[in-house]
Amino acid sequence: MNYRVDVIGAGPAGLMAAEVLAKGGASVRVVDHMASPARKFLMAGRGGLNLTHSEALETFVDRYGAARGILEPAIRAFPPEALIDWCNGLGIETFIGSSGRVFPRAMKASPLLRAWLRRLDSLGVTLELRTRWMGEKESDAMILAMGGASWPRLGSDAQWTEILTRRGIKVNPFIPTNCGVTIPWSAHFSERFAGVPLKRIAVSSAGRTVRGEAVITRTGLEGGAIYALNPELRKSGDLTLDLKPDLTVAALAERLSHPKGKSSHSTWLRKATGLAPAAIALLREANLPATASAIKALPLTVTGTDALARAISSAGGVALTEIDRNFELKAWPQVYAVGEMLDWEAPTGGYLLQACFATANMASRACLERLQSALGRPQSPSK
Template identity: 55%
Template sequence: MTSSDNHVAIIGAGPAGLMAAEVLAQCGARVTVYDAMPSAGRKFLMAGRGGLNLTHSEPLPQFMARYREAALRLQAAIEAFPPEALRGWSEALGEPTFVGTSGRVFPEAFKASPLLRAWLRRLDASGVRFAFHHRWTGWDGEGRLLFRAPDGEAAVVADATVLALGGASWPRLGSDGGWVELLAARGVAISKLRPANSGFTVAWSDVFRDRFEGQPLKGVALTVGAHTVRGEAMITRGGIEGGAIYALSAELREAVLSLGQATLMIALRPDLDAAALTTRLSGVRGKQSLANFLRKAAQLSPVGIGLMQEAAIASGRPLASFSPAELARLVNAIPVRLTGVAPIDRAISTAGGVSFDEFDDQFMLRKQPGVFAAGEMLDWEAPTGGYLLQASFATGAAAGRGVLAWLNR
């Protein structure tokens, strides 16, 4: 427990900030949540528009591996607030969860809005105050927090601060990365913010773009280097995106940024080997068009056949000139040249952020005693599937516990 005389400022009203506020308020701290937007959880609500994927049900060792290089840095926080705890927290707010066929965990209402409304009611009942339209602009010479507020500049005295300002994706919802310069000016090391779980640009032909924009690729296997992921992708007017792309986005992004391009290999029928496909494609075509023959013989979708046509054009040969064995090889090894990364403001999440070396084991900045940070502004990334929200909730809770330890030291 801590004294209600202690005022804690939470800057950022997303999942990480709200979870820190809840931990603190439950232990008696006087908490104010500041946010530049007009309301709380705007990106959280957007993330739930297609079904709120809270977390994932896979065993914790596999779960932690999704965080790649940052797994060890996040492990203690996630073990202290694991997926089971997040599911219990949701149920306590009147939103039981279920596990989908993919192992992803969703609230039964499938939406973010009922959960957020219940959460905000509980925070209000616990005494948490909210100050919206307050954009944080740094500190003054006396260490007070400065905000650009509706009535002008406001200076706030806080006994401790939790920064939960997100990354730089979806800036219209509040995460614009404006905090980077403020912390860098204090000597805090920050890895450059980069798009994560993003799409990539491809120079499709006009025919392919006009015909297949918005078409899904289902049940495919995508490979870059030694990394292969099975799932779905979506053709966009300017390139390709979707769950399987997001799972490879770190490798694809680094290749594009370092080499100027990356080659993505697409397998349309990953369950069939070359011999089986060759047998199927060696049948008599007769008067069928090539597209019809491929659709029937290999059960390929029109968009998949379109991708094969794109690869044939790039090779300088018409697809009709390919032998059955060559067609079979192409079905499961279609090269797609990615020429760029979609802009960060269109990415689902952000890579980069405040280096973990800047924190102690309570998520307090070593160079700013009493200032903690949580959520996506830390230097980690993860694929979609519940991992993003889980780490945001868990680090928010960890930062809240860190503040309590700091105030009670």
């Protein structure tokens, strides 16, 4: 007896689920309301397509914070090495960048997606586009992979939340993450320094410190170091910058003790400390004197975040208490929720895509095992 599985959502999680299911002998239909698959995936590829990260797995899984417990088994079952091997199997070579991030050598998503769609077609996967899922279950099982709520114009519009809520499934409100924060700059500072990077700094909030870079925007700050602190910034709203994290307060104080001579204040400060003009202007913006303590702990007040529609990803979604260890919905048998539909978040660096692939892989394999047991087909998906 054959079994049919519908995958709702044609993003990376949905397509990975379709591949695992089809290799396991299921008849698979992928349904998506957009006119073409993986729109957000292609958009991510414009920046190089950061697939995963090469750091030690113990460190890797810790990036998921409170969601580590539910995500770790899936990631260990389909770790970064497995994702790289999968890419290679599609004919897509990868490389590890200087930051440890993993990218396709072509530095874009379109070649990978084309090869992937060809594979799915060869496996008999049916792609049904321009079709909005309305909550029906017409197959033996379903994998829900409809994404979160960021960049809704690319497909992740979260309209599915009402459907699941009506079934008594708890869906936590979506909030922006991996996004910039708003800071009330003066008009002069905003106009002069918008777009200027702050390199080799450390940022702190709610007792956590991250080293990296940030970029000044007209409305605040964005960049990897800010994204990594989004959870803490949502709690406290307080942000502290260490503009020279490689120097101690004592070392900076010694440099600032040198006489200024005939140099202007900015020139003297730049030569004495190595601060860039934007960093010096930040001290003025905060109405702080150019002291060692101010340079090492410059306080800023965060008043909000960028809009959800422009965030790289979203927190919120299906509450983790609503799923079992295989991502099956407790209130809806043989229906699984994977990827960004679930209420987890992670910083940029390859962690987002890795978890989407890994949760889809685990849910699909669990789905196949259930179907094979129920329908008497002792078969397992190909590795």
